[in-house]
Amino acid sequence: MTDSPSHGQVLLRCEHVSACRGEREVVRDANVELRAGELVALLGPNGAGKSTLLDALAGVIAPAHGRIERHGRVAVALQSPDLARRSVLANVTVALDWWGVPRPEREERAREALRTMGAEHLAQRPAASLSGGERRRVHIARSLAVRPDILMLDEPFAGLDPEARANLLEDAASALRSGTRATLVVVHDRAEAWALADRLLVLIDGLLVASGPPRELLEHPPSAVVARFLGFDGVLEEAGEVLLTRPPHVTLDPDGPLRARVTRAVPLEDGVRLELELELGRGRLYTVAQLPAPRVGDSVGVRIQGGARFSLSAAPAAGADSGAQATVASGVPQERSP
Amino acid sequence: MHLLWEELRVAVPLIFHGNPYLLSVIWFTVKVAAVATVLAAAIGLPIGLTIGLGRFRGRRALQVCANASLGLPPVIVGLFLFLLFVPEGPLASLQLQNTKRAIYIAQTILALPYIVALTAAAIQGLPPGLLGQARTLGAGRRQLSTLALREARIGVMAAVIAALGSALAEVGAIVIVGGNLYGFDQTLASAALYDANAAHYAQAVAVGIVLIVLILILMCGLGVLQQSGGGIRMRFRTAA
Numbered sequence: 001m002t003d004s005p006s007h008g009q010v011l012l013r014c015e016h017v018s019a020c021r022g023e024r025e026v027v028r029d030a031n032v033e034l035r036a037g038e039l040v041a042l043l044g045p046n047g048a049g050k051s052t053l054l055d056a057l058a059g060v061i062a063p064a065h066g067r068i069e070r071h072g073r074v075a076v077a078l079q080s081p082d083l084a085r086r087s088v089l090a091n092v093t094v095a096l097d098w099w100g101v102p103r104p105e106r107e108e109r110a111r112e113a114l115r116t117m118g119a120e121h122l123a124q125r126p127a128a129s130l131s132g133g134e135r136r137r138v139h140i141a142r143s144l145a146v147r148p149d150i151l152m153l154d155e156p157f158a159g160l161d162p163e164a165r166a167n168l169l170e171d172a173a174s175a176l177r178s179g180t181r182a183t184l185v186v187v188h189d190r191a192e193a194w195a196l197a198d199r200l201l202v203l204i205d206g207l208l209v210a211s212g213p214p215r216e217l218l219e220h221p222p223s224a225v226v227a228r229f230l231g232f233d234g235v236l237e238e239a240g241e242v243l244l245t246r247p248p249h250v251t252l253d254p255d256g257p258l259r260a261r262v263t264r265a266v267p268l269e270d271g272v273r274l275e276l277e278l279e280l281g282r283g284r285l286y287t288v289a290q291l292p293a294p295r296v297g298d299s300v301g302v303r304i305q306g307g308a309r310f311s312l313s314a315a316p317a318a319g320a321d322s323g324a325q326a327t328v329a330s331g332v333p334q335e336r337s338p
Numbered sequence: 339m340h341l342l343w344e345e346l347r348v349a350v351p352l353i354f355h356g357n358p359y360l361l362s363v364i365w366f367t368v369k370v371a372a373v374a375t376v377l378a379a380a381i382g383l384p385i386g387l388t389i390g391l392g393r394f395r396g397r398r399a400l401q402v403c404a405n406a407s408l409g410l411p412p413v414i415v416g417l418f419l420f421l422l423f424v425p426e427g428p429l430a431s432l433q434l435q436n437t438k439r440a441i442y443i444a445q446t447i448l449a450l451p452y453i454v455a456l457t458a459a460a461i462q463g464l465p466p467g468l469l470g471q472a473r474t475l476g477a478g479r480r481q482l483s484t485l486a487l488r489e490a491r492i493g494v495m496a497a498v499i500a501a502l503g504s505a506l507a508e509v510g511a512i513v514i515v516g517g518n519l520y521g522f523d524q525t526l527a528s529a530a531l532y533d534a535n536a537a538h539y540a541q542a543v544a545v546g547i548v549l550i551v552l553i554l555i556l557m558c559g560l561g562v563l564q565q566s567g568g569g570i571r572m573r574f575r576t577a578a
Contacts, residue, residue, distance in 0.1 A: 076474040080467030098477035
């Protein structure tokens, strides 16, 4: 493209797209819009169909149904960061060759992309000698170097140890931002989505069940299924409604209005994660308590501040995991405008 | 044991004597092996690439056929070619019976399956993300082929080595299509067969020793090239 897209311009629009892997329909009725300047994270559990949706959006596979409009060229960084057995710089320049970049521009653009990803010092290293984190950096740099209008990355932080992942995430968060490019990143870790995205798409069991800014979705999850996926693992049933909570919503307070018994205690780096069985079978909550923490079997007072409330018919029962499927099966995908 | 020792004792001086017959057989053997391997590579590499890179219906069937043809009996290949080339055969007008060209054709056909099957297997053994990523970044057919050959070069070289080995050592087809005419279209392998049949055991042993040494030299040379990757890297280099 000779003209760069303007900020906010729609670069990709898909309507009612379904996609299959073999004979199996993995993604159903997906509606997605990507705009220039936007960084969108596609989040979902393993097997939800994230990579299939990305492949369909990128044109790697043909959708079974629906329509996809792309305005500009799409580059995809596949999940597996396989590099050719040559130098890092050669790996990036050859990608520019594939993309059709004139030879005189290739090296400078390759070095710039490597610099952006904090990998310029690796330029002359053989790709085979790179660590997992370095390999991921080069893999992302290769896709950045071609300067696509739409960039899609499939789980770019998969398989890294926590330290390498944290370092790469910090660098990628700024490197992936561009005022003229639409970027879609598939992740299955919520922390990665929070660190990167302007907007979050939640895909569960092949359906897009939520779309919106991460903070907004976290504060006001649109459905119990989304809430459960976003970490609302505590359940309190009351008067035909259910209150779903995240650990920060629940505090131990001897004067709290609820009484519970500690049924499980898992030590963490910064405290103890407690599972609390509420009296009268009203539900089960989770919180992180500071040391010294109550022990299993202790009776404690509990106070709840915040959480998300849903009608009991649509919400999962206390401790049940099947609620997500029940709601998705009966529900219509809930899309919010970005 | 005594006979073998006696024949060896006579055979070794024959090798170093500079026998013109032996030299002409060595030269023709190298020529046949080189021509057959180059032709098989020229025909087989594109087919191997197509099977290895392809995402088309029938690719698996082609791969199975290529693998199965590794077991082609040379004598049967020779017999079919002979029946094609005889004056009553459908290709009689080409006048190939008992010619050197018929030998080149037979050895090329026997070397071809090694190039096709082993190249396809080497490419299919590449990490799936490597070629997939190239496709998503816009690599065309030629660029994908270059990448695949370059990355699978150790396997491709193994295919070439196997093809060369076949072209050097196979004897069944060439004695049928070429007639194994003394001093005219004999390779080392067919000359050894000729001499053994004629009870010229010392000459057969001499020819056999030369063939083994030739095979070892060529195979070792290609093996070193394969492991270093040097020659191939130069040929397939496309960018910095």
